[in-house]
Amino acid sequence: GNSVTQMEGPVTLSEEAFLTINCTYTxxxxxxxxxxxxxxxxxxxxxxxxxxxxxKGSNKGFEATxxxxxxxxxxxxxxxxxxxxxxxxxxxxxxxxxxIIFGKGTRLHILP
Amino acid sequence: GAGVSQxxxxxxxxxxxxxxxxxxxxxxxxxxxxxxxxxxxxxEFLIYFQGNSAxxxxxxxxxxxxxxxxxxxxxxLTIQRTQQEDxxxxxxxxxxxxxxxxxxxGPGTRLTVx
Numbered sequence: 001g002n003s004v005t006q007m008e009g010p011v012t013l014s015e016e017a018f019l020t021i022n023c024t025y026t027x028x029x030x031x032x033x034x035x036x037x038x039x040x041x042x043x044x045x046x047x048x049x050x051x052x053x054x055x056k057g058s059n060k061g062f063e064a065t066x067x068x069x070x071x072x073x074x075x076x077x078x079x080x081x082x083x084x085x086x087x088x089x090x091x092x093x094x095x096x097x098x099x100i101i102f103g104k105g106t107r108l109h110i111l112p
Numbered sequence: 113g114a115g116v117s118q119x120x121x122x123x124x125x126x127x128x129x130x131x132x133x134x135x136x137x138x139x140x141x142x143x144x145x146x147x148x149x150x151x152x153x154x155x156e157f158l159i160y161f162q163g164n165s166a167x168x169x170x171x172x173x174x175x176x177x178x179x180x181x182x183x184x185x186x187x188x189l190t191i192q193r194t195q196q197e198d199x200x201x202x203x204x205x206x207x208x209x210x211x212x213x214x215x216x217x218g219p220g221t222r223l224t225v226x
Contacts, residue, residue: 034213043116044155044203044217089155093212099145099168100212104154 002027006090006103013080014111021075021106023064023090031092033057033066033073034100038087047075047088082110114138116218118204124224125194133189133221137206145207145215146179146189150200158202161187162209194225 006023013019025031035047035057048057053068062077073090090103117136125131137144146158157171161181172178176194181187191198201222205215 032213043219044205046214049213091213099157099160100215101157102147102155 002031002092002094002101004090004092004101004103006088006106008104009087009107010109011106012109012111015082016079017110019075019077019080019084019108021088021090021108023073023075023103025071025073025090025092027071027092027094029094031094033064034091034093035062035064035073035075036089036091036102038089038105040086044089080108080110082112084108085110116204116206116216118202118218118221120221121219122222122224124226127196127225128193130190130192131194131223133191133202133223135187135189135204135206135218137185137187137204138216139185140208141206141216142184142209143207143212143215144181144187145205145212146187147203147205148173148200149203149220155203158189191223194223196225199223199225 003026032051034049036044037047038044048059050057050066053066056065064073064075087105087107089105091100093100119134142163144161148156159179160168176192179189201220203220205217207215
């Protein structure tokens with residue numbers, strides 16, 4: 001079946017550090033891949049997406065590249081800020097249905 | 113408000129009691145989803161409504177869980193005979209048909225079963 005595996009948190013970094021949150025997936029067919037973010041006290045929201053191999057999704061300084069050969073979609077940011085503290089979810093969907101499969105989430109703490 | 117709303121925001125109930133959780137989706141969104149977010153478990157899909165089609169109930173964990181959507185808008189998730197393991201945050205989301213990735217999430221209902 002389809003599944004998403006992401007690195008366990010919490011991840012704690014200092015401000016301006018480089019961030020990588022690993023995500024790998026298992027899926028039949030050709031999934032679309034997403035990163036969602038949940039800021040403290042707010043609802044989950046889409047951060048970025050990529051719909052085919054080698055696509056790069058980007059938003060708010062975050063990037064992730066759809067790597068079919070390694071079935072990965074790692075989230076990166078060159079210089080994190082305190083305001084990036086949140087829980088990040090990697091997710092996928094396939095053409096076959098309208099559901100999204102989420103990973104377990106990674107909590108990120110950025111220290112000033 | 114233009115977003116997805118859920119009520120109540122918090123619910124504490126005794127084991128064995130029934131609870132109802134409500135979701136008001138964004139107007140015009142034909143797809144509606146319920147998820148459960150448990151500590152350390154990520155988001156677990158529960159049920160999906162799309163227009164007038166039969167709902168996809170494949171994620172409901174037991175027959176104590178049910179959901180309905182009236183008039184293609186408001187949805188109610190009902191948990192009967194609650195158990196302590198039902199304690200979680202229940203999230204609702206809605207989207208335009210065929211664009212599941214653009215789901216807009218509500219703030220959730222935190223359910224605590226004592």
